Amino acid sequence: MSKYVIVGASAAGIGAVEAIREVDPVGTITVISEESCPQYSRPMISDLVSGKADFEKMKCREGKFWENTQVQALTGRTAVRLDLTEKFVVLDRGDRVNFEKLLIATGGRPFVPKIEGTDKEGVFTFTTIADAEHLAAKLQTTKTAVVIGAGLIGVSVTEALVKRGIKVTLVELQDKILSLLLDEKGSDIVENVIKKAGVTIITGQSVQQITGRPENSCVVGGVVLTKGEQIPCDVVIIAIGVIPRIELVTGTQVKTNRGIVVDNFMQTNVPGVYASGDVAEAYDFVLNQNRLLPLWPLAVHEGKVAGYNMAGKKTDYEGGTNMSALKYFGVPIVSIGIANPKEEAAYEVLVKHKPERNLYKKLVLKDNVIMGITLVNDIERAGILFHLMKNRVNVKKIKQALLQEDFGIATLPRSLRRKVYPGEIE
Amino acid sequence: MKRIIAKQEFCMGCGLCEVYCTVQHSKTKDIVKAYNRENPKPISRIRLEMNKPVSFAIQCRHCQDAPCVTACLSGAMRKDENTGLVTHDAEKCMGCWTCIMVCPYGAIKMDVNGKVVAKCDQCNGLDVPACVANCPNGALVCKEVTP
DSSP: OEEEEEEOOSHHHHHHHHHHHHHOSSSOEEEEESOOSOOBOGGGHHHHHHTSOOHHHHBOSOTTHHHHTTEEEEETOOEEEEETTTTEEEETTSOEEEEEEEEEOOOEEEOOOSOBTTTSBTEEEOSSHHHHHHHHHHGGGOOEEEEEOOSHHHHHHHHHHHHTTOEEEEEESSSSTTTTTOOHHHHHHHHHHHHHTTOEEEESOOEEEEEEOSSOTTBEEEEEETTSOEEEOSEEEEOSOEEEOOGGGTTSSOOBSSSEEOOTTSBOSSTTEEEOGGGEEEEETTTTEEEEOOOHHHHHHHHHHHHHHHTTOOOOOOOBOSEEEEOGGGOOEEEEEOSSOSSGGGOEEEEEEEGGGTEEEEEEEETTEEEEEEEESOOTTHHHHHHHHHTTOOOGGGGGGTTSTTOSGGGSOHHHHHHHSTTTBO | OEEEEEOGGGOOOOOHHHHHHHHHTSSSOOHHHHHHTOSSOOOOSSEEEEETTEEEEEOOOOOTTOHHHHHOSSSOEEEOTTTOOEEEOTTTOOOOOHHHHHOTTOOOEEOTTSSSEEOOOTTTTOSSOHHHHHOTTSOEEEEEOOO
């Protein structure tokens, strides 16, 4: 019997453990984790492939995290079934762990399209340390790679491969790379930089088949694109996205949509059962609805909120949104909220574009409130804009200053400054 | 713990806080070498905000519930439970800029070599942080608060 049981030990699970321990230093915690290694940063796996980081650097918590937080960690184990009436989790060897409060933080699994050849040797997904190690081990004999999907993961693994001297072809089904984060102009800037690094980018197409080698059909030899073009390669990395791992609650009364449905306390429809991270549909404060947002910082935050509530400290999740900072290919980018409004008439767009410096800044406003921030190559003031956005500050009077290079807290009128930064500047 | 408070009405925007912060965070701690010789160039962790006649200098507020700590992808940014300071471990930093995205004060900077971030550490070990000690007009003051 454990007071708290957490299934999953990545971002959301870690956040939950830390939050529970802030409130409840003694309640028993059991964590069930498929991975046996210490806590590591998943977004850093591309740094492992590029050679920039080793596992030691990738550890995102102190060495003995489980000991320090007094957690009973069942590592290398999978939770296979839930009994919500008797309140226990069944593990892969049939053993049970009873709980009072349960957090499902099982994350997502990489989406693998139903195309021929994904079972060949040399096809990789890219979300775990094991994926990164397998890929890195293969690179000594690799000269060319095809990366399928030009989102965050696809672009990060592309950069890592380029750093290892590998010729990469990046294939994206949408018309633009990073299409969930950037508008056309922003995407173009990054695309040009990536092309200059020697990467071939193919958009508006996908891979219809992964083919084998003439001498061994079980080993990757190339891909066939939707329009028929063939690209020879030694490895294929599938980076299309992740789908929530909801299988643990399938068949139970826990409500699911694409992910597990949660309220603002990160609790599911079953009292005492919580969900956080990539598996959960949490609140998006820009769209004002719950949705999947598989992002590391949000997962930690959601896990913390779940942890506080599980331990009895009532805490509301303020919500996240589609938001990422990017460092790839030396182009710093921040993208938050709406980058490209669909119903243009309802929004006002402020833009600053200096092509000669690859500088691009864009704000999307609705009723004088910031709904979207895109910053390319000038990002240091991003957090101030985000603060105004989160607090739904009416920016009507300071609109012209928001994208200026000298924009800062001093730009805000005194009354507003006092309101949004109370007590900090006297 | 200490908190550094900016007093806007006493600030004339001279920028000495940035100078002394830069020197304090240089290798040599020598003002000329710090500015003219050191490579990578040390950078100031305090930022002079200016919109004349308004000016004040601001640095990491060491937030109680720090968004940068929650958001940090690598575990480089941490809240020290004993001192109350938000600490940054440059060795662990992967330079992903996520903390910059979420800092409400815009108080985290990209380090000059562009690979990691830099922020105020309240001059680890100094009784009075360099920016406070060297402000010529008392526009930066230390307040003792309970963490």
